[in-house]
Each structure stands twice: as structure tokens, then as C-alpha cells.
Amino acid sequence: MSKLSNLTRGIIRENPVLVLVLGTCPTLAVSTQASNAVGMGLAATFVLVCSNIVISALRNIIPDKVRIPCYIVLIAGFVTVVQMVLEAYAYSLFKALGIYLPLIVVNCIILGRAEMFANKNRVIDSALDGLGMGIGFTLTLLVMASIREILGGGTWFGMPIPWLRDNGISVLTMAPGGFIVFGCLIALVNKIMDRKRNPKDKGYCVGCPSADTCSKFGMGGEING
Amino acid sequence: MVKLISVLMAAVLVNNYVLRQFLGICPFLGVSKDLKSATGMSIAVIFVMCLATAVTWCIHMYLLVPRGMEYLQTVVFILVIAALVQLVEIALKKNIPALYRALGVYLPLITTNCAVLGVTIANLDRGYGFAESMVNALGSGLGFFLAMVIFSGVRYRTETSEPPKPFEGLPLTLISASILSLSFFGFNGIVENLFGG
Numbered sequence: 001m002s003k004l005s006n007l008t009r010g011i012i013r014e015n016p017v018l019v020l021v022l023g024t025c026p027t028l029a030v031s032t033q034a035s036n037a038v039g040m041g042l043a044a045t046f047v048l049v050c051s052n053i054v055i056s057a058l059r060n061i062i063p064d065k066v067r068i069p070c071y072i073v074l075i076a077g078f079v080t081v082v083q084m085v086l087e088a089y090a091y092s093l094f095k096a097l098g099i100y101l102p103l104i105v106v107n108c109i110i111l112g113r114a115e116m117f118a119n120k121n122r123v124i125d126s127a128l129d130g131l132g133m134g135i136g137f138t139l140t141l142l143v144m145a146s147i148r149e150i151l152g153g154g155t156w157f158g159m160p161i162p163w164l165r166d167n168g169i170s171v172l173t174m175a176p177g178g179f180i181v182f183g184c185l186i187a188l189v190n191k192i193m194d195r196k197r198n199p200k201d202k203g204y205c206v207g208c209p210s211a212d213t214c215s216k217f218g219m220g221g222e223i224n225g
Numbered sequence: 226m227v228k229l230i231s232v233l234m235a236a237v238l239v240n241n242y243v244l245r246q247f248l249g250i251c252p253f254l255g256v257s258k259d260l261k262s263a264t265g266m267s268i269a270v271i272f273v274m275c276l277a278t279a280v281t282w283c284i285h286m287y288l289l290v291p292r293g294m295e296y297l298q299t300v301v302f303i304l305v306i307a308a309l310v311q312l313v314e315i316a317l318k319k320n321i322p323a324l325y326r327a328l329g330v331y332l333p334l335i336t337t338n339c340a341v342l343g344v345t346i347a348n349l350d351r352g353y354g355f356a357e358s359m360v361n362a363l364g365s366g367l368g369f370f371l372a373m374v375i376f377s378g379v380r381y382r383t384e385t386s387e388p389p390k391p392f393e394g395l396p397l398t399l400i401s402a403s404i405l406s407l408s409f410f411g412f413n414g415i416v417e418n419l420f421g422g
Contacts, residue, residue: 072307
């Protein structure tokens with residue numbers, strides 16, 4: 001049961017994008033087309049699972065003081081693997097993701113899960129946690145990209161949709177559309193879950209690896225405040 | 226010279242890092258609550274962006290390319306940026322305590338800021354030379370500064386407003402950011418018009 005909850009937690013209850021609000025940059029940037037969103041989601045999932053496994057396996061070896069640089073190097077290594085594989089076998093996706101592919105390194109979902117989960121838990125749990133979070137990330141990206149691509153461009157995975165093709169709201173595929181769709185989705189999740197937040201709750205920053213530094217200086221931790 | 230000015234204008238206004246390319250969204254949403262921390266964060270970002278670009282450009286051109294190791298770009302860059310931020314922090318603390326008190330807080334947060342890594346990689350992707358890279362880094366930092374300062378003014382208003390319950394907090398902030406981003410569309414084509422291309 002607990003193993004299953006490690007997997008499912010990331011998909012809905014602790015959805016990394018909509019509930020923990022991590023990884024906003026790639027979410028907004030690559031969700032213009034459903035196919036790019038799925039590619040980005042799968043790439044990040046691969047890095048997340050691999051880095052969670054390795055970090056969890058090495059959790060007793062890595063000295064506490066230098067753990068963050070160690071995690072970053074490990075993550076960067078896996079990102080490089082993904083970059084090389086995509087460049088060789090899926091060049092069009094590699095081109096479409098562009099700069100956002102190497103930027104998976106600084107995606108806070110990955111560092112956040114390493115810091116919050118993988119360095120405290122066993123390998124198998126960490127792998128499931130990474131997989132669940134990755135699926136949650138991919139699904140959210142897919143939903144956002146579908147909304148933007150269908151309403152904005154009148155296509156879905158590149159397939160034209162008859163009436164919408166000529167009546168797209170093109171601003172949705174551009175930058176402002178990303179912000180507005182993301183804002184409305186979070187509002188929708190708030191409405192559905194009717195989350196009652198404790199005023200002392202650190203709000204949206206709980207999953208962020210920088211949250212401690214921020215809150216020490218009275219910043220961040222209060223996006224919701 | 227004209228080329229450099231057009232790179233600068235494009236980086237600040239047209240391809241604004243936060244509002245058009247979605248880089249550095251976390252500090253944009255998290256630290257824009259008041260003008261003072263927004264300014265401090267932005268100055269630290271400008272500083273680190275320029276420094277990181279200067280160092281990574283040289284490392285890429287003089288270390289990685291001659292040895293055919295461009296594939297190590299991501300790993301090397303993030304390490305260099307992390308080390309650089311640490312060094313700057315130590316150096317400021319020792320030598321210029323006043324500046325450290327103003328910026329020190331923001332430095333640790335910058336290591337994992339995607340705008341910094343983004344600008345160093347983008348410079349090389351576009352094949353910029355050293356001068357253009359530096360100007361692009363400066364422009365991207367200034368663009369971040371502009372967006373942060375404008376947005377802290379917007380936040381000041383939205384914080385005191387009363388939206389429908391589900392929109393409280395982050396959703397309202399994001400929708401305000403959307404409108405700000407839309408207003409930056411007004412700068413489209415400005416570089417082509419001023420510099421002919």
C-alpha cells in the first residue's frame with residue numbers, strides 16, 4: 001500500500017506542477033504543442049527516476065555538506081545522456097525543445113525530490129516516487145499543452161481540428177497564453193481540492209530546494225501570502 | 226556597435242527572459258513582492274549573469290572546443306556557475322561587506338536560477354562572439370530587472386485586492402503576469418524598425 005502511494009502521490013495529491021508549483025519554467029515554455037510537452041515530460045521523468053535511484057543508493061556515502069553540488073553533477077550527467085540520445089534518435093524534438101532541454105538540470109522538481117525524498121528513503125521507494133512525480137509532470141504538461149494547442153492553434157499532436165483550425169485564439173500559443181492557462185489551471189485545482197491552508201503553512205514553496213534559504217531571510221515561502 | 230545595441234535592445238525588450246522566454250519564473254513570482262528585494266535580486270542576477278557568461282564563454286571556446294568535449298557543456302557550466310556564486314559570496318563577504326549585506330542574501334538562490342544557465346547556453350547556441358555574449362548577458366539581466374520592478378508594482382495592487390477564492394495568491398499573480406507579458410508584445414519589431422534588420 002505504501003509503495004503504491006509513493007507512486008500515486010505525485011500524480012494528483014502532490015502534483016509537482018499544480019500543487020507544489022515546481023518546474024514552472026519548462027511547464028510554461030514547452031506547453032505550446034502536445035508533442036513537445038510529452039517529449040519534455042518523458043525526458044524529465046527519465047532524469048528524475050535515474051537521479052532518484054542513484055542519489056538514494058549513495059545517500060550514506062555523499063557527505064552532507066557537499067550534497068547539493070553532488071546532486072547537481074549527477075543530474076547534469078543524466079541530462080547530458082538525454083541530450084545525446086535525443087540528438088541522435090529524435091532530432092526534431094531535440095530542436096523543438098532547444099534550450100529547455102539542458103535546463104532540465106535546474107528544474108526544481110528534480111533537485112527538490114532529491115533533497116526532500118531520495119536522500120532519506122530506500123532505493124525502490126525513491127524510484128517509485130520519481131516515476132510518480134515524472135508521470136504527474138508529464139500529465140500536467142500534456143493537459144496544458146492540449147488546451148493551448150487545441151484552442152490556440154486548432155491542432156492536437158499536429159492533427160488539424162476542423163472548425164478550430166480557422167478560429168484559433170492565437171495568443172494562447174504565445175507567452176501570455178502560457179501564464180493565463182497556468183493561472184486558471186491552478187485556480188481550478190484549488191477549487192476542486194478546496195484546500196484549506198493553515199496560515200502557518202509555507203504555502204507554495206514547500207517543495208523548493210531553496211525554500212530554507214528564502215524563508216531564513218523572510219522572502220519567498222509566501223507566494224501565496 | 227549598431228549590432229551590439231540591437232542585441233541589447235532585443236534582450237531587454239523583445240525577448241524578455243521572464244515574460245517571453247519563461248526563464249527565471251521562480252524568483253519572478255517569489256521575490257517580486259516588494260520593490261526592495263526585487264531590486265536586490267535583480268542586481269545580483271545581472272552581476273552573476275555577466276560574470277558567468279564571461280567565464281563560461283572562455284571555458285567553452287578555449288577548453289571544450291579544442292578538445293572536442295562540447296558534450297560536457299551542461300555539466301561543466303552548471304558546476305562553474307555554482308562554484309562562481311560561492312566564490313563571489315566569499316569574496317564579497319571579506320572585501321566589500323556593504324555590498325555583501327545588500328546582495329549576499331540573493332546569491333545562494335541564483336545557482337539554480339534557470340535564467341543564468343539559460344543565458345550562457347543561449348549565447349553559444351546563437352554563435353555570439355565574446356562582446357555580443359556579454360552584451361546579451363547584460364541585456365537579459367536588465368530585462369529581468371525591468372520585469373521584476375514593474376511586476377513588484379503590480380503585486381502591490383493585487384495583494385490588496387479581493388479576487389474570487391480559488392484565484393487568491395498564485396493564480397491571480399500568474400494572470401497579472403500574463404497581462405504584463407501581453408503588454409511587452411508592443412515592442413515586437415522595434416529592433417527591425419530601428420536597426421533595419
